[in-house]
Amino acid sequence: MNYFELFGLPIGFQVDTQKLRAAFMEIQKATHPDKFAQGNPEEQETALEQSALANKGYTLLNQKERILPYVLELLGILTPDEKYALEPDFLMEMMEFNEAWMDGEDENAKQGIIHQIEQIKNELYAPIKNYMEMDQIDSISQEAMLQIKSYYYKKKYLDRILEDFHH
Numbered sequence: 001m002n003y004f005e006l007f008g009l010p011i012g013f014q015v016d017t018q019k020l021r022a023a024f025m026e027i028q029k030a031t032h033p034d035k036f037a038q039g040n041p042e043e044q045e046t047a048l049e050q051s052a053l054a055n056k057g058y059t060l061l062n063q064k065e066r067i068l069p070y071v072l073e074l075l076g077i078l079t080p081d082e083k084y085a086l087e088p089d090f091l092m093e094m095m096e097f098n099e100a101w102m103d104g105e106d107e108n109a110k111q112g113i114i115h116q117i118e119q120i121k122n123e124l125y126a127p128i129k130n131y132m133e134m135d136q137i138d139s140i141s142q143e144a145m146l147q148i149k150s151y152y153y154k155k156k157y158l159d160r161i162l163e164d165f166h167h
Helices: 017-031 041-061 064-074 088-103 107-132 142-166
Strands: none
Touching (some): 041 064
């Protein structure tokens, strides 16, 4: 069972947080360990596991940045600890940004580099924007899913560079 199924939600890159919260509260009401304090040890353990699963799922689906990789993993498009190879052209461009950052002589030059990287993130997002705003992924082609996966890894790389620049 995945967290979308657990909460009775369609698999999508957007989550209806009101429906999520309502489903979470129902599960917690039905399975909260306190409700089974007088039950047998097996019932207590089951309630504890279900409550913990609901907590974990609720936390994940409330964090927008975690939904994308979770959905891609559910579909088998992304695997945990995958060694995804970014395109050499992209990596070369990032290397040039790193060099420009190190050579940046003043704050304006560095802010210009940050702006360029943010612009690249926006350009990468533009072709998949409509998919990312869907609350159901049923109509998304395999080709589009691979494009979304590429976006995910590039964005992750760009975010890491920006984080390095800010430190």
